[in-house]
Amino acid sequence: MKTSPYFEFQSKVRIFAGSNSLEKIGEDMELRGVSRPMILSSRTVARSGLLGFIEKGYRPGMETGVTDTDIPADSDLETVRRLAALYTEKGCDCLIAVGGGSVIDTAKGVNIAVSLGCRGYDITPYAGAGMVKEKLKPLTVVPTTSGSGSEATIVAVIADTAQSKKLLFTSPYLLPDTAVLDPRVTLSLPPLLTAQTGMDALTHACEAFFCLARNPVSDAFALEAIRTIVRYLPTAVAEPSDEEARLQMAIASNLAGTAFSNSMVGMVHTLGHTVGAIAHVPHGACMAVLLPYAMEYNARKAGERIGALLTVLENEKAFLSTPKEKRPQAAANAVRRLNEKLKTLTQGAHAVCFKEYRNKNGEMPVTRDLLPRIANEAVNDGSIFYNPEELSRSDALRVLEAAYEGVSLN
Amino acid sequence: MNIRPFYSGSKIISGRGALDTLSFELTGVNARKPLLIAAENERAAEKAVIRALKATVTVIGGICRCRNGEENPAKTIVRTFDSLGCDSLLAIGNADLINAVKTARAELSFGRPPAETDFTRPLAPRRAVAFVTVAVLTPEPGALPDELILDSGARIPSPAFYPDAVFIDPRVTGKSAAVSRRGETAAAALFSAVFALSDAQSHPAARACALAALQQISEAAGTRSLPEQTRLIADARFLSKTALTGSRFVPEIAAAPFLDGGKNPAETLKMLFECAFPALSFAKDDLIHSLMNLVPDESAIDGDEQTLRREFEAAVLRLTERLLPESGNKKPTRSGLSEAAEAVRRSALNKEQKDGCLRMLQNLMEAAE
Numbered sequence: 189m190k191t192s193p194y195f196e197f198q199s200k201v202r203i204f205a206g207s208n209s210l211e212k213i214g215e216d217m218e219l220r221g222v223s224r225p226m227i228l229s230s231r232t233v234a235r236s237g238l239l240g241f242i243e244k245g246y247r248p249g250m251e252t253g254v255t256d257t258d259i260p261a262d263s264d265l266e267t268v269r270r271l272a273a274l275y276t277e278k279g280c281d282c283l284i285a286v287g288g289g290s291v292i293d294t295a296k297g298v299n300i301a302v303s304l305g306c307r308g309y310d311i312t313p314y315a316g317a318g319m320v321k322e323k324l325k326p327l328t329v330v331p332t333t334s335g336s337g338s339e340a341t342i343v344a345v346i347a348d349t350a351q352s353k354k355l356l357f358t359s360p361y362l363l364p365d366t367a368v369l370d371p372r373v374t375l376s377l378p379p380l381l382t383a384q385t386g387m388d389a390l391t392h393a394c395e396a397f398f399c400l401a402r403n404p405v406s407d408a409f410a411l412e413a414i415r416t417i418v419r420y421l422p423t424a425v426a427e428p429s430d431e432e433a434r435l436q437m438a439i440a441s442n443l444a445g446t447a448f449s450n451s452m453v454g455m456v457h458t459l460g461h462t463v464g465a466i467a468h469v470p471h472g473a474c475m476a477v478l479l480p481y482a483m484e485y486n487a488r489k490a491g492e493r494i495g496a497l498l499t500v501l502e503n504e505k506a507f508l509s510t511p512k513e514k515r516p517q518a519a520a521n522a523v524r525r526l527n528e529k530l531k532t533l534t535q536g537a538h539a540v541c542f543k544e545y546r547n548k549n550g551e552m553p554v555t556r557d558l559l560p561r562i563a564n565e566a567v568n569d570g571s572i573f574y575n576p577e578e579l580s581r582s583d584a585l586r587v588l589e590a591a592y593e594g595v596s597l598n
Numbered sequence: 599m600n601i602r603p604f605y606s607g608s609k610i611i612s613g614r615g616a617l618d619t620l621s622f623e624l625t626g627v628n629a630r631k632p633l634l635i636a637a638e639n640e641r642a643a644e645k646a647v648i649r650a651l652k653a654t655v656t657v658i659g660g661i662c663r664c665r666n667g668e669e670n671p672a673k674t675i676v677r678t679f680d681s682l683g684c685d686s687l688l689a690i691g692n693a694d695l696i697n698a699v700k701t702a703r704a705e706l707s708f709g710r711p712p713a714e715t716d717f718t719r720p721l722a723p724r725r726a727v728a729f730v731t732v733a734v735l736t737p738e739p740g741a742l743p744d745e746l747i748l749d750s751g752a753r754i755p756s757p758a759f760y761p762d763a764v765f766i767d768p769r770v771t772g773k774s775a776a777v778s779r780r781g782e783t784a785a786a787a788l789f790s791a792v793f794a795l796s797d798a799q800s801h802p803a804a805r806a807c808a809l810a811a812l813q814q815i816s817e818a819a820g821t822r823s824l825p826e827q828t829r830l831i832a833d834a835r836f837l838s839k840t841a842l843t844g845s846r847f848v849p850e851i852a853a854a855p856f857l858d859g860g861k862n863p864a865e866t867l868k869m870l871f872e873c874a875f876p877a878l879s880f881a882k883d884d885l886i887h888s889l890m891n892l893v894p895d896e897s898a899i900d901g902d903e904q905t906l907r908r909e910f911e912a913a914v915l916r917l918t919e920r921l922l923p924e925s926g927n928k929k930p931t932r933s934g935l936s937e938a939a940e941a942v943r944r945s946a947l948n949k950e951q952k953d954g955c956l957r958m959l960q961n962l963m964e965a966a967e
């Protein structure tokens with residue numbers, strides 16, 4: 189497997205990983221010369237008492253400026269404005285986000301508003317690629333799920349509810365300064381959510397490895413992530429209180445996030461984004477179902493790469509004993525077996541195909557008649573640009589139909 | 599269950615055409631009038647960089663050329679920077695030059711020489727001075743990306759020393775003054791990566807950088823195009839050093855410059871690798887991944903952990919023979935080890951580092967007997 193003749197890579201986030209990492213935030217703030225953070229989080233996290241561990245690590249003279257836990261599931265401009273005003277009013281000098289993608293994206297938005305002196309805290313002039321061109325206030329991120337990798341990305345998505353659209357902000361300056369991976373934060377994550385977010389991380393790593401913008405450094409990050417996920421995800425699902433498994437999953441998710449933010453993703457995300465938008469299926473659930481199909485679909489163009497994943501999805505023995513031409517299929521099957529194991533561990537709640545997926549109300553949101561619409565809209569998703577194989581509408585429909593029924597493409 | 603923090607402060611832009619994005623990246627770090635600092639013996643590389651900057655109509659604030667062995671080059675850099683009203687530093691040169699530019703940057707940023715600055719305390723820079731490097735081949739050990747070596751020899755680690763971006767372009771690396779020493783550079787990177795991998799407690803991201811370095815070296819050994827080969831070696835050199843930043847203190851790396859007077863760093867590292875290998879521990883997965891990069895025959899990964907270790911050691915030594923065909927089988931002598939131990943005691947390493955190096959040298963002495 190030859191190296192790409194040109195690549196870019198960056199991973200400028202300082203990472204603290206370990207069982208008492210929350211207490212390290214004070215030390216990191218001291219080094220950055222800040223002392224009065226605004227903490228953004230969710231009510232659930234605040235109720236769990238985890239924020240107390242952060243304050244326990246404060247150095248003399250440090251105190252929380254304000255804590256806000258009233259953040260909607262999709263971060264929006266109005267929330268960013270409200271929080272930016274609060275940040276200024278309370279005299280804060282840095283931000284700590286403890287939560288999932290929405291909390292982290294909201295913190296990134298607030299950081300733009302307070303650092304760049306936006307009039308009326310309106311950050312819309314900075315929407316788009318590369319519009320934020322200056323260093324922002326120190327931002328520390330504590331991800332509470334092990335999947336999105338948003339603590340390692342240069343992106344923030346913030347909804348403009350008045351215009352009914354989502355604004356995308358991308359800039360290297362949106363990378364958090366510090367990511368804190370503490371297993372205590374994910375201990376209360378339910379098994380199904382652990383399985384889904386873990387499969388999201390696995391998809392980031394696999395697509396980073398076999399899609400077109402890969403590079404030797406992102407490859408190594410991706411392989412390390414896959415190896416760790418395969419080893420620890422079933423344990424984290426089966427034994428949610430296992431701190432070692434939780435920590436390893438947080439690290440793996442971070443590695444996968446770093447890998448894909450440098451080498452992009454492909455058709456699993458292309459199709460998954462649209463299934464999520466149309467049928468309201470959680471992102472991780474879509475990733476889990478679609479990943480093996482994307483591996484089969486891309487085998488013609490990226491067979492060697494997908495086949496090489498067998499060493500980490502299974503082991504070197506499986507890799508060696510499988511003929512080269514059969515390795516891509518064997519790798520896809522290994523992902524299917526992992527999905528089946530997660531299904532068993534969640535008493536059938538983790539879906540391995542779309543017709544099995546049920547939402548909280550017990551409804552089946554992905555129906556067969558939705559598939560043509562999903563296929564039509566999916567091919568316009570930007571992530572397809574980096575997929576090894578081209579994807580037409582009819583191809584997308586074929587993949588979706590197979591993923592709906594749970595039958596292999598081959 | 600605590601893993602060392604990991605931080606890689608530099609963006610890497612590597613490959614043919616990397617220099618074409620130099621202007622874009624400089625703008626991204628607010629570098630509008632860079633001072634170009636080049637080693638006197640890197641004129642060819644300097645020309646390639648100036649050509650790339652001119653092609654994109656980028657203003658060059660000035661050029662400061664440093665001779666090898668020049669007394670206090672950092673002072674000259676600071677003076678030139680201020681007199682020309684520059685706002686950023688763009689460095690092309692070997693490990694010594696990069697260290698001088700780091701020193702100058704620290705002085706410009708914090709208003710006092712780094713020897714008088716406490717980098718373990720919070721530091722608000724007086725002014726932000728962007729720092730970008732264009733890599734050439736540097737076989738010398740030099741500092742890690744997050745380190746500065748003071749005149750006393752003391753090494754200070756701080757995220758403040760990372761360059762904002764590192765450009766690795768075959769049009770420059772292929773013209774490096776040290777191009778004839780590319781084998782040594784590659785071997786030094788190889789052993790740095792191997793030692794970084796042997797640390798079970800290092801952050802997985804650091805081990806990932808080490809594995810990526812091994813892949814680049816292996817590919818470089820089989821690459822015929824000289825510019826591309828040098829590019830891959832420079833990639834590996836930077837990645838292996840980045841891997842060491844997230845690793846434990848490696849006595850073999852720290853002690854190497856004290857053995858043989860630091861004249862043949864790659865050969866010394868090879869000798870230390872051979873002596874230390876039985877005591878080094880590696881994760882089985884890392885051995886497999888390394889062997890998949892180092893050995894074309896898939897069956898190399900077929901075996902128990904002991905077999906994998908043997909295969910790995912043999913693969914590293916085979917690769918070293920290709921990189922350093924003249925290296926031979928040097929063994930440490932008792933007198934050489936004693937001199938090295940004395941040099942370590944006199945050095946500016948801190949107590950813990952000295953103890954680590956001395957323990958390692960003592961083990962070698964016992965093995966030599």
